[in-house]
Amino acid sequence: MSPNEYLRPAQVVNEYPISISSIWRYAKLGLLHPQKVTGGVTIFLRSELEAFFSGKSLKEAINE
Numbered sequence: 001m002s003p004n005e006y007l008r009p010a011q012v013v014n015e016y017p018i019s020i021s022s023i024w025r026y027a028k029l030g031l032l033h034p035q036k037v038t039g040g041v042t043i044f045l046r047s048e049l050e051a052f053f054s055g056k057s058l059k060e061a062i063n064e
Helices: 009-015 018-030 048-053 058-062
Strands: 034-036 041-045
Touching: 009 018, 009 041, 041 048
Parallel strands: none
Antiparallel strands: 034 041
């Protein structure tokens, strides 16, 4: 797995202890930063998710 890998919301739910509604709530609060690819496709950066779920900053998670 590459830290620059992207996940769609359904993949995030399968890999991390979070629900779809929580993903969007955290995005709305600015805690996660989704990237809109097309009208119906949104992705999240794996390294950002790993940092979020480990309680580290994105910079700390990438440098491990």
